[in-house]
Amino acid sequence: MTHAEPIATNPRAAAPAARAIPDALRLLSETLEPERRLVRAGDPIYRAGDRLGCLYVLNSGVFKVVNLTADGREQVVALKFKGDWLGLDGIAGGRHTCDAVAIDTGEVWMLRYGALLDAAQRRPELLQLLLQAMSREIAHDRDALMSMCTLPADARVAEFLRYWADALEQRGLRTEQITLRMTRAEIGNYLGMTLETVSRALSRLARDNVIAFCERGRREVRIPNIAALHGFVQRSLTPASPMLQ
Amino acid sequence: MTHAEPIATNPRAAAPAARAIPDALRLLSETLEPERRLVRAGDPIYRAGDRLGCLYVLNSGVFKVVNLTADGREQVVALKFKGDWLGLDGIAGGRHTCDAVAIDTGEVWMLRYGALLDAAQRRPELLQLLLQAMSREIAHDRDALMSMCTLPADARVAEFLRYWADALEQRGLRTEQITLRMTRAEIGNYLGMTLETVSRALSRLARDNVIAFCERGRREVRIPNIAALHGFVQRSLTPASPMLQ
DNA sequence: CGTTCGATTGAGGAAGATCAATTAATGTGG
DNA sequence: CCACATTAATTGATCTTCCTCAATCGAACG
Numbered sequence: 001m002t003h004a005e006p007i008a009t010n011p012r013a014a015a016p017a018a019r020a021i022p023d024a025l026r027l028l029s030e031t032l033e034p035e036r037r038l039v040r041a042g043d044p045i046y047r048a049g050d051r052l053g054c055l056y057v058l059n060s061g062v063f064k065v066v067n068l069t070a071d072g073r074e075q076v077v078a079l080k081f082k083g084d085w086l087g088l089d090g091i092a093g094g095r096h097t098c099d100a101v102a103i104d105t106g107e108v109w110m111l112r113y114g115a116l117l118d119a120a121q122r123r124p125e126l127l128q129l130l131l132q133a134m135s136r137e138i139a140h141d142r143d144a145l146m147s148m149c150t151l152p153a154d155a156r157v158a159e160f161l162r163y164w165a166d167a168l169e170q171r172g173l174r175t176e177q178i179t180l181r182m183t184r185a186e187i188g189n190y191l192g193m194t195l196e197t198v199s200r201a202l203s204r205l206a207r208d209n210v211i212a213f214c215e216r217g218r219r220e221v222r223i224p225n226i227a228a229l230h231g232f233v234q235r236s237l238t239p240a241s242p243m244l245q
Numbered sequence: 246m247t248h249a250e251p252i253a254t255n256p257r258a259a260a261p262a263a264r265a266i267p268d269a270l271r272l273l274s275e276t277l278e279p280e281r282r283l284v285r286a287g288d289p290i291y292r293a294g295d296r297l298g299c300l301y302v303l304n305s306g307v308f309k310v311v312n313l314t315a316d317g318r319e320q321v322v323a324l325k326f327k328g329d330w331l332g333l334d335g336i337a338g339g340r341h342t343c344d345a346v347a348i349d350t351g352e353v354w355m356l357r358y359g360a361l362l363d364a365a366q367r368r369p370e371l372l373q374l375l376l377q378a379m380s381r382e383i384a385h386d387r388d389a390l391m392s393m394c395t396l397p398a399d400a401r402v403a404e405f406l407r408y409w410a411d412a413l414e415q416r417g418l419r420t421e422q423i424t425l426r427m428t429r430a431e432i433g434n435y436l437g438m439t440l441e442t443v444s445r446a447l448s449r450l451a452r453d454n455v456i457a458f459c460e461r462g463r464r465e466v467r468i469p470n471i472a473a474l475h476g477f478v479q480r481s482l483t484p485a486s487p488m489l490q
Numbered sequence: 491c492g493t494t495c496g497a498t499t500g501a502g503g504a505a506g507a508t509c510a511a512t513t514a515a516t517g518t519g520g
Numbered sequence: 521c522c523a524c525a526t527t528a529a530t531t532g533a534t535c536t537t538c539c540t541c542a543a544t545c546g547a548a549c550g
Contacts, residue, residue, distance in 0.1 A: 065387075067387050067388070067391050069391065071479060071482055073391065073395045073482070075390075075391050075394055075395060077387040077390055077391060078387070088379070088380055088383055089380055089383045089384040089387065090380070090384075091376050091377060091379075091380035092377045092378075092380035092381040092384060093380075093384075097384050097387075098387070117369070117372070117373075120372065121366055121367075121369060121372065122366075124362070124366060127362065127365065127366065127372075128362075130376075131336050131375075131379070132336060132337045133337075134333070134336075134376070134379040134380070134383065135333055135334055135335070135336035135337035135338075135379070136337040137383050138333055138334045138379065138382050138383055138386065139334040139335075139337060139338075139342050141383065141386035141387065141390065142310075142312050142322045142323070142334060142342075142343070142386065143312070144390060145320075145322055145386065145389060145390050145393065146312050146314065146318065146320050146322060148390065148393045148394065148437060149320055149393065149434075149436075149437030150318045150320060150437070152505075152506090153505075153506065183527095183528065183529090184528075184529065184530095185528085189394075191394075192393060192394030192395070193506075193507085194506075194507055194508080195528090195529080196506090196507080196508085196529090196530085196531085197505090197506060197507075198529095199529060199530055199531080200506095200530085200531080202529095202530095203530075203531085217514090217515065217516095217528095217529095218514085218515090218528090218529065218530090219515095219528090219529095234316060237316055237318070397537075397538090398537080398538065428495095428496065428497090429496075429497065429498095430496085438538075438539085439538075439539055439540080440496090440497080441497090441498085441499085441538090441539075441540085442537095442538060442539075443497095444497060444498055444499080445498085445499080445538095447497095447498095448498075448499085462497095462546090462547070462548095463496090463497065463498085463546090463547095464496090464497095491550105492549105492550095493548100493549085493550085494547100494548085494549080494550100495546105495547085495548080495549100496545105496546085496547080496548095497544100497545080497546075497547095498543105498544080498545070498546090499542105499543085499544080499545095500541105500542085500543085500544100501540100501541085501542085501543105502539105502540085502541085502542105503538105503539085503540075503541095504537105504538090504539075504540090505536105505537090505538085505539085506535105506536090506537085506538095507534100507535080507536070507537085508533100508534080508535075508536085509532105509533085509534080509535095510531105510532085510533085510534100511530105511531085511532085511533105512529100512530080512531080512532100513528105513529080513530070513531095514527105514528080514529070514530085515526100515527080515528070515529085516525100516526075516527070516528085517524100517525080517526075517527090518523100518524085518525075518526095519522105519523095519524090519525100520521105520522090520523085520524100
């Protein structure tokens with residue numbers, strides 16, 4: 001009885017999701033033949049205010065999406081992985097409303113918005129793909145808002161790690177040991193807390209053996225068991241913490 | 246010289262936006278002839294888990310969108326006004342992921358998802374309409390997340406009122422005096438704070454003359470000047486409050 | 491006119507921000 | 521390769537904001 005195998009214990013349930021991203025990428029590749037662009041950590045692919053010429057799909061790597069307000073506030077509002085789209089928020093206004101910046105080496109595919117629109121008119125499966133990507137993003141943003149509003153700081157950090165590990169797992173990538181490509185300050189900015197609070201939360205998670213730090217630096221995190229992270233979140237809810245009705 | 250007319254002092258700038266919603270509604274009405282449904286405060290139009298048969302567009306009234314998690318947390322994650330769409334988050338999974346509940350009398354138009362998809366394939370302007378609605382929702386959700394993360398409680402309440410008044414103004418509705426159709430508890434739940442904090446924030450806003458309560462109850466709020474609300478938000482940022490870098 | 495529900499206001503406490511000091515990585519020029 | 525400079529992370533000590541608990545008040549309703 002193997003117990004250390006959380007992935008694909010139920011192949012029938014895992015299979016469709018596991019196939020979804022490669023299938024989507026193949027469809028896009030074949031029907032639109034997108035221009036490919038290699039990026040390294042720190043490279044922006046667009047900036048808030050840029051005219052929306054293209055939408056982007058990640059073939060590999062990790063991106064952060066940074067929102068900025070007129071009054072100078074700046075915040076990481078999303079993380080993007082393989083198969084995710086970038087730039088969807090700019091469709092309404094014809095201009096990008098955020099910065100998109102690579103935080104790891106990777107490859108993005110550029111889809112001319114006009115060409116995509118044309119193709120979507122002719123090919124139902126392409127339209128579906130786009131609508132589903134947008135829908136997924138809306139649903140995810142709401143979950144994120146909800147975590148922000150209802151979870152205490154420690155749980156938010158745990159949830160952040162769980163989400164990251166989960167995203168990698170769904171894409172068939174190594175999840176046992178993940179490299180956070182963000183500083184504590186960036187993580188805190190994303191989660192709405194200070195870098196000190198992030199650091200303390202991580203220390204506590206490590207002390208509780210929910211995560212472990214690896215030899216090389218504290219930027220690499222070992223997650224022996226994703227379910228344990230979820231358990232940690234749940235525990236911070238149950239013990240007398242109805243937190244906002 | 247009439248001075249109490251904040252709208253359309255610059256007709257060229259205001260006109261396109263002001264026309265956008267009626268134009269969109271007319272297009273939908275003519276091309277899809279949607280079934281219309283009257284609702285009253287408290288009526289749900291769908292529940293999380295329901296199969297996605299329709300998308301909905303508000304012709305009038307106000308809706309709240311409520312998200313619930315497996316562990317029982319429940320939160321208002323969005324407010325919807327005339328011209329807004331409901332149910333977009335359910336496209337990806339084929340099921341609604343939230344409850345949508347009327348908080349005022351109004352009328353929603355039901356669009357069979359399949360029919361909408363067909364029509365969008367044939368009519369570019371309809372496809373654009375749908376994509377723009379989804380894009381706008383993504384952009385707005387990010388702004389909301391950002392407010393949550395970067396603004397202190399008082400400013401979040403001010404921003405909430407500003408957004409509500411702004412939404413009404415954009416739709417050509419009375420904005421001088423608005424009726425909040427949510428309890429303090431609901432507002433607090435939406436903004437990630439307790440009802441007491443909402444109450445205190447409102448009292449402070451009234452004391453600073455940024456808002457005023459009307460004779461009948463404290464559920465009606467008079468907003469003499471929307472810009473003053475924005476000013477209040479800004480002030481809570483500048484005086485030694487970098488708040489998260 | 492009492493009952494109920496929502497709103498307000500105050501007092502005390504806890505989570506998390508801020509300030510500050512230390513330690514660990516990373517990078518740079520010699 | 522090492523000394524040094526720089527940046528990131530950790531940890532502790534306060535202080536602030538906001539939550540919790542509780543009492544009071546007002547409005548709506550039967």
